Amino acid sequence: MPKLQANAGPNSKTLALDAEFASSEVGRELARRLGATPGSRARLAAFGEDIGEFQRGRPGAVITPKDQGELRAVLEVASAEPPLPVYTISRGRNWGLGSRKAVDDDAVILDLSRLREIRELDLSRGVAVVESGVSQGELSRALAGTPWMLNITGSSSDSSVVGNLLERGVGFVRARAEDLRALEVMLADGSIVRTGSWSDGRDDMHRFHRRVGVGPGLAELFVQSNLGVVTAAAIGLVPRPEVLMVLHGRVPASRFGEAVAAVRRLVRDGAINCVAKFLNTQMRASYGFGQPGGEYVLFAAYRGTATMAAAAAAEVRGALAGVVEALRLFRGPDEARDEMERRFSRLYLGEPQDISVYELAGARTLEIDQQGTGGWLAFVPSLVVEPEVFERAAGLCMEIGARHGVPLGITFNILDDSAAESLVAIRFDRRSAVETQRAHAALDALHSAFREGGMGCHRTDIAHQSAAALYDSARTQLLERLKRELDPLGILAPGRYGVGSTGS
Numbered sequence: 001m002p003k004l005q006a007n008a009g010p011n012s013k014t015l016a017l018d019a020e021f022a023s024s025e026v027g028r029e030l031a032r033r034l035g036a037t038p039g040s041r042a043r044l045a046a047f048g049e050d051i052g053e054f055q056r057g058r059p060g061a062v063i064t065p066k067d068q069g070e071l072r073a074v075l076e077v078a079s080a081e082p083p084l085p086v087y088t089i090s091r092g093r094n095w096g097l098g099s100r101k102a103v104d105d106d107a108v109i110l111d112l113s114r115l116r117e118i119r120e121l122d123l124s125r126g127v128a129v130v131e132s133g134v135s136q137g138e139l140s141r142a143l144a145g146t147p148w149m150l151n152i153t154g155s156s157s158d159s160s161v162v163g164n165l166l167e168r169g170v171g172f173v174r175a176r177a178e179d180l181r182a183l184e185v186m187l188a189d190g191s192i193v194r195t196g197s198w199s200d201g202r203d204d205m206h207r208f209h210r211r212v213g214v215g216p217g218l219a220e221l222f223v224q225s226n227l228g229v230v231t232a233a234a235i236g237l238v239p240r241p242e243v244l245m246v247l248h249g250r251v252p253a254s255r256f257g258e259a260v261a262a263v264r265r266l267v268r269d270g271a272i273n274c275v276a277k278f279l280n281t282q283m284r285a286s287y288g289f290g291q292p293g294g295e296y297v298l299f300a301a302y303r304g305t306a307t308m309a310a311a312a313a314a315e316v317r318g319a320l321a322g323v324v325e326a327l328r329l330f331r332g333p334d335e336a337r338d339e340m341e342r343r344f345s346r347l348y349l350g351e352p353q354d355i356s357v358y359e360l361a362g363a364r365t366l367e368i369d370q371q372g373t374g375g376w377l378a379f380v381p382s383l384v385v386e387p388e389v390f391e392r393a394a395g396l397c398m399e400i401g402a403r404h405g406v407p408l409g410i411t412f413n414i415l416d417d418s419a420a421e422s423l424v425a426i427r428f429d430r431r432s433a434v435e436t437q438r439a440h441a442a443l444d445a446l447h448s449a450f451r452e453g454g455m456g457c458h459r460t461d462i463a464h465q466s467a468a469a470l471y472d473s474a475r476t477q478l479l480e481r482l483k484r485e486l487d488p489l490g491i492l493a494p495g496r497y498g499v500g501s502t503g504s
Contacts, residue, residue, distance in 0.1 A: 017074070018064040018114075020044045026060030026084050026106045033077050047092070047109055049369045050099035051361060052377045053436050054463055057101025060084075064111040068231060071110065072190040075229075075491070078108060079188070083489040086110055087496070088229050090132045090163030093155060095357075096378030096425070097167075098462035099369050103495040113160075115231060118142055126237040127181060127208045132162040132230055137352050139235075148237040149350030151179050157352035158366050162233045166223050167459050172347045173238050173274050173303070175415045181208040181234035183219050188228070188487040195219040198234060208234045224459065226493035226500060227486045238350065241303035244332045246345050247316055249324035251278065251296040256394070257387030259298065260412075262319045264385050266300075268417035271315035274348055276300035276414040280394070283409030286425055288359045289340045297340075298324055300414075301348045360427070375430035377439055379446045382458040383412070383420045389455075390420075396449050397424055404442040406435075421458040460497075467498030 020043050021027040021036060031037075048058045065071040078084040085107040092100030092111065100109065116133035126148045130139060137157025140150050151171035153164055169176040182198035193199065197213040211219065222228050251259040259278070266272045279297045284290055302312040313329050320327055328337070332349065336342040343353050354366065361372030368374075383389050390412055401408035409425035424446060428439040440463075447464050450456075457470065467476045476498070483490070483500045494500040 017070060018066070019061060021061045022059060022106070024060045024106045026108060029082075030061050030077070030084055030108060033080060046367075046370055047100045047111075050101055051095050051369050051372055051375060051430070052098065052461065053375055053430055053440075054098055054101060054461070056105060057098060057103065057107075057462055058105045059100075059102070059109045060106040061108045062111060063108060064114050066114045068115075068186065068192075071112075071115075071186060071229065071231070074108075074110060075186070075188060075190055078491050079489050083491045084108055085494050086491050087493045088112055088132075090160035090166075091135060091158065093159040093366075094163070094167065095155070095360075095368065096376045096461070097380075097459070101462055102493065103462045103465050107493075110229070112229075112231070119232065121146075122208070123148060125208070126239065128235045128237055129232060130161055130235060131232045132160065134161055135159060136161050136164075140350055140352060143237065143350070147240055149240050150235075151176065151238050152347060152350050152352050154347060154353070154356060156354045156357045156366050158354075161235060162230060165233060165235070166225075166230060168224060169459075170275060170413050170415065170421055172301075172344075172350075175275075175419075177223070179236045180219055180223075181211055181236050182213075183222055183230050183234075184232040185222050185228035185230050188489065188492050192231075193218070193228070195222075196234075208236075221482070224497050226496040227482060229492065238303075240350075242305045243303075243309040244345065244348055245302045245309045245313055245329055246332065246336075246341065246348060247272075247298070247300050247302075247320075247327065247329050248341055248344070249298050249320065249327035251298055251324055253294045253296070255323050256296055257391050258323045259296070259320070260385070260387045260390050260414075262323050263298070263300065263414060264417050266316060266319050267385075267414060269315065271302060271312040271319070272300045273303055274301040278390075278412040278414075280410045282407050283411050283423075283425060284340070286360060286409045286427060287340070287343075287356050299344045303348075360425070373430060375428040375436060375439060377426040377428075377443050378461065379424040379426070379443060379450075380458045380460065381422050381424070381446075381450050381455050383422055383455060385414055385416075385418055385420050392453065393422060393450070393455065396453065397446070400442055400445045400449060404438050404445065406438050406442045408442070465495060465498050467501065470498045 021031040043062050078086045087102035087107045088110040089100050091113050113133040115131040117131045120129040135158050136152050151173040153169050153171050165176045182196035184194050195218040196211050263276050277299045284297050333342045333345040360376050361368035362374035363372040365371050397408045411423045414420045426439045428435040479499045490500045
């Protein structure tokens with residue numbers, strides 16, 4: 001690891017940075033400021049690839065700071081004239097949405113994967129304090145044998161806990177946003193702020209008992225944001241249940257609306273208390289289960305005591321009778337009848353499953369951006385839990401998929417009795433320029449059609465982050481005012497979620 005001399009100002013220092021530089025305008029300028037000489041560019045090449053084949057976001061440099069001191073020093077160097085754009089990633093597993101890429105070419109990628117300390121596990125109250133590079137596999141393993149588990153997503157064990165939370169990912173128990181207790185953030189000037197009751201100067205018992213603390217809540221300023229660099233988060237954990245009751249069944253397309261309404265009632269009444277998922281059979285086939293057809297698969301779960309689970313099971317059977325076919329209620333992996341039931345049961349129990357990532361990418365590796373032959377794009381709209389909304393969203397997806405010759409896998413995730421998000425998966429052969437073009441045309445069409453239909457994004461990819469598509473003018477103006485106040489030089493991720501746009 002070369003020692004680099006920071007030449008940005010009077011407080012210049014020698015840093016043992018892990019860094020690579022492209023022969024681009026930003027790459028050459030940053031190397032000059034740091035007194036670096038050209039070296040290996042293997043990671044630069046890797047960071048310029050992604051499973052979605054987005055034609056943007058090629059990095060000008062990649063730096064992997066080992067601690068906050070190095071992170072602060074890089075921000076100081078980037079703030080010299082002319083300011084250089086810096087984009088941070090946690091672990092870079094943002095597959096289908098851009099992976100490790102920035103929204104524009106020639107940016108400095110700050111890879112926080114070395115900030116991977118689990119600073120604290122509070123097993124009396126169920127809180128973990130983790131740095132941004134900690135993966136959900138690492139935290140899940142640290143919690144093994146304890147009364148607590150992590151609300152994991154369906155992504156790999158190597159994906160970031162903090163990064164996914166900041167993108168408003170969805171776990172199997174609840175939305176990841178509900179896990180957030182507090183954030184530790186480095187601002188563009190290198191100062192550190194903490195949100196919620198973490199910042200109140202309270203004793204250990206009261207640090208994380210409330211998300212908002214006193215005064216205005218600050219955490220949401222740094223979610224899907226470019227106003228600071230999140231270095232750590234306090235995460236609310238989930239109690240391990242005495243009983244996990246999983247429900248699985250088939251829903252004919254003709255009964256889809258009825259099934260949505262019935263599941264909404266069960267969620268409202270508490271008989272389902274995990275995320276309920278409707279998968280079309282194209283999505284099921286994408287995960288290696290069966291062939292595409294004209295029906296949906298339903299998975300949901302109840303977590304609680306044996307007595308409470310028995311009462312919930314009676315409610316579920318009564319509500320779904322005649323609507324969901326081949327309905328099964330079973331207690332976790334030991335009672336599962338097939339691999340799909342086992343896999344979903346383990347996910348509801350907080351056990352990451354890498355196999356789904358392998359199947360999507362066509363490669364038995366987590367380095368799917370470089371080694372996977374299967375291409376994958378994700379469209380993630382936000383929906384109201386109304387039967388007609390789900391049916392309209394499914395119809396739009398099917399029409400757009402047919403028009404562009406691209407089969408679309410759909411998962412509807414019901415988060416509570418009013419809010420849902422959907423994951424629409426576009427699979428293609430990355431080796432085919434024709435298939436890649438069709439896939440991106442379908443993605444563009446999905447964004448346009450859902451926006452015109454009044455359905456916005458829950459999260460979005462690096463090619464669809466214009467402010468005009470995301471916000472009204474008043475919100476855009478407020479976000480820009482906040483950006484100018486907190487990051488006056490505009491070095492932090494310009495253009496991310498439409499704020500501080502570079503104009504491209």
